Amino acid sequence: NHNWPITLYTNNFYVPVSSVGREPKIFLDRWDQQNGFELGTDLYADKVLDLKGKELNVAVVDLLPYAELKRFVGQEAQMLTHFCLLRNCTIKGFSDGWFWGEIFENGSGNGLLGMVFDGRADFGIAGVYLWASSFRHTEFSASYLHSGVTLLVPKPEIVGGWLIPFLPFSPQMWIAYLFSVIATGMSMHLITKATIKYTRFAEAVEKRGMFLTAVDTAFRSLGLSVLQQPSSPLVPHTPIRHLFTSFEILYLVFCTVYAAELASYLTAPKYSKPIDSLEMLASSGMLWLGEHSGWVYSLLGVETPTIETIVNNFKDTIVNDSICPKRL
Known part of the structure; x- marks a missing residue:
């Protein structure tokens, strides 16, 4: 009839709370200051060593080779299966159809994360990564595999057809080429007008009739850009002749680079x-x-x-x- 002032119990987590006749607590020991513990029970025994047939609720997302719900196979499913063989437990796999799911700000959730968060599931298996957005709400196991998404x-695709003539130059190079042609036409037209007005070659230049009108200047500039020579020689010893020669050197470089690049595109297929x-x-x-x-x-x-x-x-x-x- 000794009076024990303190009686210790532990939670009965082996039996589901919803089970009929479940005893919510398990007696451990009694204690008083004079005699200590009555039974000398290990108060911190490892309950996981023997789970006494406890049913583990496992949220599963079908993602082989990690897990598959119907057959309960996969790397992570095998880990839990082997765990229950060693620790005397059973497995109940299920899914709510929301895959990995989410945890919402109002404290609810769905999918694997939501079910583990609100206690509907004890474990979740499906190739789970260490997601920062869920780290505050759920506990992750140690990483056993480093993976990525392919x-x-x-x-x-092969680039060809009508695009081939435009491939040798980049868009920026084509813009520079266009501005060069425009600059050529404007320069040749202005130098021709200045030669007629300020030099003694006015009569000869007007007789040749080159670069005098806008249309003539445009066509001759385009021809010069592809190294086409004028139908008749320019008046020698004039600024027109010197400037024309300078532009010929410029377009010689343009055309040489273009021809070399075009040959490479025609030799080997070009892909996107x-x-x-x-x-x-x-x-x-x-x-x-x-x-x-x-x-x-x-x-x-x-x-x-x-x-x-x-x-x-x-x-x-x-x-x-x-x-x-x-x-x-």
Whole structure:
């Protein structure tokens, strides 16, 4: 009839709370200051060594080789199966259809993350990454595998047809070439007018009739840009002749470079630029698809412009049926 002032219990977590007749607490020991503990029970025993047939609720997302719900196979499923063989427990796998899901600001959630967060699931398996957005709400196991996402993009296509003559020069080079032709026409027309007005060659220049009108100047400048010689020689020893020769040297360089580049394009096929980097993927503006926004969880919050563009270009195929309609 000794009076024990303190009685110690522990929580009965082996039996689900909803079970009929469940005893919520398990007696451990009694204690008083004079005699100490009555039974000498280990108060900090490892309850996980023997789970006494406890049913573990496991949220599963079908993502082989990590997990598959129907057959309960995969790397992470095998880990839990082996754990229960050693620790005397059973597994109940389930899914609410929301894949990895989300945890909302109002304290609710769905999918794998939401079910673990609100206690509907004890574990979640599906190739889970260390997502910063969920780190405050859920506990992650130690990493056992480093992985990444492989994104399928269109292969480079052969560029040909009517584009071939324009490929040797970049857009900036073509703009420079165009401005050179315009500058040539304006310079030759002005120097011709000045030669007629201020030199003794006025009569000879007017007789040749070159670069006197706007139309004549335009056509002769275009011809000069492709190294076409005038039908009759220019008046010798005039500024017109000297300036014309200078432009010939300029366009000789242009045409030589163009011919060399064109020969290389005609020899080997030209392909469009491959998308083989994050920068190329962002600059392409290409939409990329996944069955859940979990594919970009690891990129959320990154302030790099390239990453922000890639995240904005991601489309959820479940939400956006118009982009990738479901099969019937």
